[in-house]
Structures are given as C-alpha cells and as structure tokens.
Amino acid sequence: MSLLIGIDVGGTNTDSVLLDPTKSKDTSRGVLAWNKSNTTSDVSFGIESAISSLFEQVPDVKKDEILAVTIGTTHFINAVIEKDKARLDKVAILRLCGPYSRTTEPFTDFPSGLKSILNGYIGFLDGGHYVHGDEVQPINETEVLEHCRKIKELDLKSVVLVGQFSPMVKDHEDKVEEIISKALPEIQIVKSYEVAGLGFLERENAAILNAAILRFAKKVILSFNAAVQRIGLTCPVLLTQNDGTILSSDIASRIPISTFSSGATNSMRGASFLCMEEDSLKDTSIIVVDVGGTTTDVGVLLPTGFPRQAASHSLVGGVRMNFSMPHVESIGLGGGSIVRVSDDIVSVGPDSVGNEILKKAVICGGEIVTATDVSIAFNDTLYDDVQIGDLKLITNKFESSTMEKFTTEVAAKLGRVIDHLRTSADPLPVLLVGGGSFIVPQELEGASKVFRPPYYNVANAIGAAMSKISGTIHTIKLLPPDSISKDTFLEKCIEEAKQHAIQRGALKSSITVVEMSHDPVPYIPNTFEFHVKVVGDVDFAKLQKAFKFEEASTIALAESGGEVLKDVTEAKEDFSIDSIDVNEYKPLINANREWIINEIDLEFLRIGTYILGCGGGGTPYPSFLDIRHLVRQGEILKVIDIKDIKNYIKDDGLIIPVGFAGSPTVAIEQLKSEELVHAARCLSQYIGKVPELVYPLEIGGGNGFTAFEVGASSRLNIPVVDCDLMGRAYPTLWQTTANACLDNFKYSPAVISNGNGNTMIISETANNVILERVVRTSLTELGTHVGKVSSPMNESQIIAGTVHKSISLAWRIGKAVCLAKQELDIENLPSRIIDSVGGPETGKFLFSGKIIDVSRKLFKGHVYGEVVIEEESESKRQMVIPFKNENIYCTIRRDKEDEGEIVCSVPDLITVIEIDTGEAIGTPDYKYGLTVFVLGIAPSNKWTDTQKALDIGGPKGFGFNEVVYNPIGKYIEPVSVIDEYS
Structure with a gap:
C-alpha cells in the first residue's frame, strides 16, 4: 500500500489521520485511522504521540508504506496574532530606496504593540530601481557595512532587505546579501522579492513577519522531522501552505509565512475531499463552518474545491500584506465557549476555556458551563460522538428554555457570518467540520442544507494529507514587436509552471491552471508582467523522489526542540476606528471654521477617495499612511470651505492644485520622496509669489491626499481648500472642470519633479492637451511617477472652475462604509x-x-x-x-x-x-x-x-x-x- 499521514496542529487540538488515497471514493474516504488529542506545549511530542496512535489502531500497516507526513500548523500565525515575544525576534530592516519612502517608515501600519516587539533597527540606503530597470542610485558598500556594524552592536539575528522594484530587478537585494553575509555570517537574511511581489509596503511587511518568525519556525519544523523519525519513518515531512498546496520542510523553514493560513485552508480542502461524492454539492459554492474549541472559522469553498480568496491584500495580526489568502471570517464560538445564563438571556462566548475543557467544563468535573455542556445535555446521542467527560454530571442540569435560547444565540452568530459571506440572496449549503461542530443547530439562516460529513472532526488533517502540488511563474518580460507575442509567451509560462509542478511530484494529467494573467507595465513599451499558477494532484509514485527525506541530527532526535513558550504582554495599541462610535463621531471644527483633520477623518477619506476614484487614481493607502504619520507626529492639517477663501488670500493671492502623475503600478512600489514640496517651492520661486492655499488636482484615489502633503504645518503650512478639479479621478491632466468651465485656461506654468534631483519647469504650452503630452513623455525618463504643481488660480477661478466640497463628499462616503461595518x-x-x-x-x-x-x-x-x-x-x-x-x-x-x-x-x-x-x-x-x-x-x-x-x-x-x-x-x-x- 501507499499511504499518507496528515496532521493539523491547532491551538487547542492536534488532529491526525492515516489515509489510503486509492480508496478516496469509498464510503470510508480511504481513512484507515484517525486521532484527536489536546495540543501539547511541546508540539514534537504531540505529533509523535498522534502518529503512534494511528499505528496502534492499524497494527498491520508497515512504516515503509507511508509516502509522506504532511503537517499544517497555526503556531506561526498564532505567534504574530498573540504578539508572543518568546517566539518572535526583533528585525533589522534595510531599505534600498535612495531618496524614496523616507516619509513612510517601516512599521508605519503595524499595530504599535507588535511594532515594539519587532522593530530592531531601520536603515535607509542608496539603491533601488525605477520601473524601467534603471538604478535610482548604485549600492554603496561602505554604507552597507556601516549599517552592519550597528546591527551587530544591537545583537540582532535577522535582517530584511527591501529594494525598490526588487521583484523586477533582483540585483541590489542579491548584492547587499553578499556584503552582509561576509560581514555578519551568522545573521539570517530575508530578501523581500522571495517573499512577495510588487507593492513596497505590503512586501516589506510580509518580509518582516517572515524574518521575525524564522528562528521559531526552524526550531518547530526541525522538531516535526525529529518526531517523525523517532517513530521510525523515513518519508519526507511536508507542510501545507496558504493555498492548499504543499511545501518541503526546507522551503517552509525559509518562508514560514507561506504557511500562515494553512489551518483554515486545510479545513476547507478536507471538507471538499469529504463531500466530493455528494451529488447535491457538485458545481456549487459551499459555506464551510469549522468549529474548534475556541473559535469558528467560516469560509466559502468554490466549485473548484479551493477556498474563495480574499482581495489582493490580506491582514494578519493587523498587518497588511500583498499575498492572497483564503477569505475567512472568524468568531469567538467553539466547544469551549463559556455559556452564561441570566434572567431571559443566554450568552455564548466569545471567551472560552480552550484546551482546558477537560479540566474546567462541567461535564468533565469543572465548574464552568460551556457550549459542550449545554449541547450534550439536551442531545445525549452526541455523547457517543464526542466521548468527553461524564454524562451524569450534566443530566437535568439546565432548563429546557436554556437550550432554546442557546440554540437561537448560536444560530444567530453563525447566521450573521453566513449572510456576510453569501454573494446573493440564494441560500447555500453549509458543511460543518471541526471537533466543536456538534454545537451547531441543524437549521441556519441562509443555509439550504446543514450537514456534517463522515470524519468531520478531523477534516483539517484530511485536508493536509490530500493537499495538492503547485507550480508558479511570476516574471516581467520585454517582448519587442519582432519577437514572440504575449499570448505565445504566456503559453510558455504555463508550460514552465506545469513542469515545475511535475518536478515537485504532481500528476501530469491532473494539472489545471488556477491563475493566469499578462498585464502590461505602464510607460514601458512592450513590457508585460506574467503570472501563472497551476495545481495538480500528487503523483504518489514520484512523491518521495520529488521531496527528499531530510534526516534530523542526533541531538534533534534525542531532544524535542518543539516546546512552545509564550511571553504575551498586552501593549497599548494606537487608535483604531473600531474603538469609536462612528454614528456619534463629530469632526473638530475650530472657531475660525477650520476643519482640523485627525485619524478618524483620514480613515473615512482613505475609503471615500478610492470609491470616488472610479477604478483609477491609484490606491490612496500609501498616502494615507504618510499623512497619518504626520498627524501622529503632531502636525496640523487644516481644511477650509470654499466660501472662506477670501479670509486667507491677498488680492493677488495664489491657490495651487497639486497631484501626482504616472502609473498606479509605480505608486505602490515607489513610495514618495518630497516631489510635491520640491515642485511647489520651485513654482513659487519661478513666479515670485508664495502660495497661500492648496487643493488636490483630483479627489479620486491617491491624489485625494496630496494637498495635505503640501499643506501640512511642517511643509508649506497652508490650509487645504475643500474642492478639486474633477470630483472623481480622470486619466489625463486636461480632463478637469477648469478646462471645461473656464475660457482659455492653461495649467502652465507647471512644475514636475521625481524627487531624485530632477525637477522641470514647463513655462508655457499652447493648451492643456499639449501639457499632458509633455508630462507623459517626460514620465518615462523620470521613473514614470512625478509630483506635479500646476499654474495657480485666483478666487474667482476656483469658484467657477472646481468641484466644491469634494473632500466633504469623500469623508461622508467613508463614514457610511465604516458605519455599515460597525453595525x-x-x-x-x-x-x-x-x-x-x-x-x-x-x-x-x-x-x-x-x-x-x-x-x-x-x-x-x-x-x-x-x-x-x-x-x-x-x-x-x-x-x-x-x-x-x-x-x-x-x-x-x-x-x-x-x-x-x-x-x-x-x-x-x-x-x-x-x-x-x-x-x-x-x-x-x-x-x-x-x-x-x-x-x-x-x-x-x-x-x-x-x-x-x-x-x-x-x-x-x-x-x-x-x-x-x-x-x-x-x-x-x-x-x-x-x-x-x-
């Protein structure tokens, strides 16, 4: 026989299963044995015990029949979520960025508690590239070595390298790695391009978390291998990653962040495997409800058998990253949830006794009423299934009304989540998995059918065992007109991805393309970004050849090395929009009718400006972070109403529009220098007058925040007018209301700057269409992203030629979204x-x-x-x-x-x-x-x-x-x- 072992190490339970994949369509689903036990503080011993239990149940199975042990674990992501200082290391971050990104420092969007644990050192270095491949600045080896000296003094163990556009041009991160490796041979180096793709901050965030968890991850993964070998197995140990496919132990040790969401993915992949023979579930989406001891994870399983993914960004522990993860809603509901009964109210959770249920639940002789106690008390047939405690301890303990209210409360909690995940009013089937799923009632709002498959309580371990194999190609390629077409090159990428999957042990006939794109790179002619991902079933005949057995050291075999220590302290976090009553919030307007912008206002504007972007304008997120940082540093940002302009300008006073021009692709990777401030000061010198007010070129997208960048008290220190030139976003500089409403109005003179010593004055153009062409032509040579300040306007032109109260509109839209979320x-x-x-x-x-x-x-x-x-x-x-x-x-x-x-x-x-x-x-x-x-x-x-x-x-x-x-x-x-x- 050729058998597989799947293990899922959760915060409460460790589940394991021994499975014969050739019998997956049998009623047994090929499951030969399974085990569920409490997760031990030493995960190595817990895994060893779990595997031993499987062999005890099926003594005829020989150990050399095991092809692989595949493990999914939540320990790495839990370390981040719990902010556990015992499992996380401080990290040094070196940005290879030249003059860029310095106003938006690393950790800018980290929760402050996590930042205080991880922030070891920050360095801004020469280096980085523009989107067309030219260097921003060459690497300065002397500078790198000076940072190495400081990192060594701080005794840091990990360093992250983040080069501007490194996913496209890897040279600088590779070169700096070589320099550091020689100077600090013991330090662990994480190159950001190996962790994630374009999106500077999000890639940096992912690389930081990856570096912070490296030491702990290597220790735990080594302990996994040691546990397997102590049992006497000589098969490869694999880990499941976020997308439901497998990684070798070696790769997982280098990029443990790839496993962060494997727990939820394993459950949904296991659910797909268990229900694949159900005709009523074929070709339809399914809501999967995975109930553990403490929490319930709810996600959508697509007809493909893979989870529905979140958007292009994901959050882990409050940290935004740019790799896709399954969209999962989690609530505090599980078998260990504490139940409180008072008067006519029954509450369930969100607090829980967790993996101490065997000590604290009433059915186990404890004194805390849990969801397990109430569920079994009124349905003793569950007792045989759950096999926990003593049924006599809860017999006749609760009033019948308690059960009714308990059921109503659990159904309401789940109904809200299910309703949130549905994309239409049509009900969807709900599949219950997880050891705590017996607490869920058989009727739920929004569910066409509620059922539990066989082996529901170890679905996550089954999902781990039956994980698939992927192959991925992500590259940027210049395809001159006389070379192959982009479609032909895409086919080449698909074939290469398939070959990667086959080399890693995928069955050739089963491989399918799950992701495929070939997007043009703006402002770089004939250049495309290709992304292909394929997934296939495991070719069991080749599995052990594809994933080599990794022998652990004698010391690792003798010692567990897998003990999970915790040092969790609550740190004061920064402001969160969730901490206020959105409906009751009132912005600060001072006695001079000046709106003083704070963090709440910025959050509303971040959401509202992108909705007004109509798909364009670029994401406002990097600008939002920059401006929020200014506010947190005590900067004053003022907005005034358009009818109050006369109180701020002289007879010939100037009001300037500001904004960025260029590619949104570049904007997310090339974080700002001081382009706008350079351009504004240059224009002021050119015309011999100082601007007294500023407003955004367009309210839609990232440009909605640009006026704050110039008007802040440490910059030009001038108020922002509540208006803009579009009321939305448009792609060209001539598509403005001033061009539409004012006769012969010209935006020249204008100034553009790339923030790296290149500033151009465009003194005059015949019309605004010509100005647009000049700016667009210059963009390619200046890095395809520049700050732009156009010809100043006077009061009458502002009134006649702008969209009034557009900042107010963006604020109101953002408030509406935040209020809907809160309610x-x-x-x-x-x-x-x-x-x-x-x-x-x-x-x-x-x-x-x-x-x-x-x-x-x-x-x-x-x-x-x-x-x-x-x-x-x-x-x-x-x-x-x-x-x-x-x-x-x-x-x-x-x-x-x-x-x-x-x-x-x-x-x-x-x-x-x-x-x-x-x-x-x-x-x-x-x-x-x-x-x-x-x-x-x-x-x-x-x-x-x-x-x-x-x-x-x-x-x-x-x-x-x-x-x-x-x-x-x-x-x-x-x-x-x-x-x-x-």
Missing part, C-alpha cells in the same frame, strides 16, 4: 453609499457578481482594458466595463453573444466595490474570483451643463464617440462638513 450591515452597503452621496436621485445600484475575466493592454502610457462581472444566480447575466485607467461605461448582457445595454457611462462615476469589505477596487486590482458590486453616481453638474464639458469628460473624451451619455441621476451638491459641524 454589521454590509448587505445594505450599496444603499448606504448612495444615501451618503445624496440619495436615490443621485446614484443607483447597477450590478453585483463575481469577476470572471479581465483583459488589459497599454496605449500611450495608459492601461486600457475590460472587466467582466457575472451574476451568481441562475440568470448568469454579465456586466462588461471597459476602462482607461478609470471605468468608462458599463453594459449588461444576457450572454457573450448579446451586445447588451449600456446602463451608465462617464462622466457619471462608475465604481466597483468588493462585497466582503466595502472597499473600492482599482482597475489594477481587478482579478478573477473577486465578488463585487457596481454603483453609478451622478457627477458634478460642471461635467454635464455644457457640451464642451461632456466632450472632455464624457465618452467622447475617451474616444467612444458612438456611446450616448444618459445621466444616471441628478447631482446634489454635498453638505460641507464644516457647515454641518461648525
């Missing part, structure tokens, strides 16, 4: 957002569904493309949205052959929002599988009152002359935050 009313988020912009007269819900296709191409620096969203209902209608950086129009069609009906177009705002989070998705982040809804919002009437404005901002401005604009609704000017709260 657990994400289901009604579309209507809440529409209400925040003026109500049903102003906006409409257009569509909801799953993204099933995205295509992109590059033309003159802009990314053109099309996204297809399909309803998750029987009708299967589709919405098609063409975009040019921003969404242009949307069509609803019955099928691919149907031309469809255009239901909304520019200048109306078309915004795509992720259902699960309520946050906008930009066009660079459109990807297969995301569930979204689409809103149409009426634009400022300055875009619709004249034909000139419609020609600039409507379909014609994007080259779609055949599209006729029909307004989605009536524009209602937002209420000024300053007016409302003064």
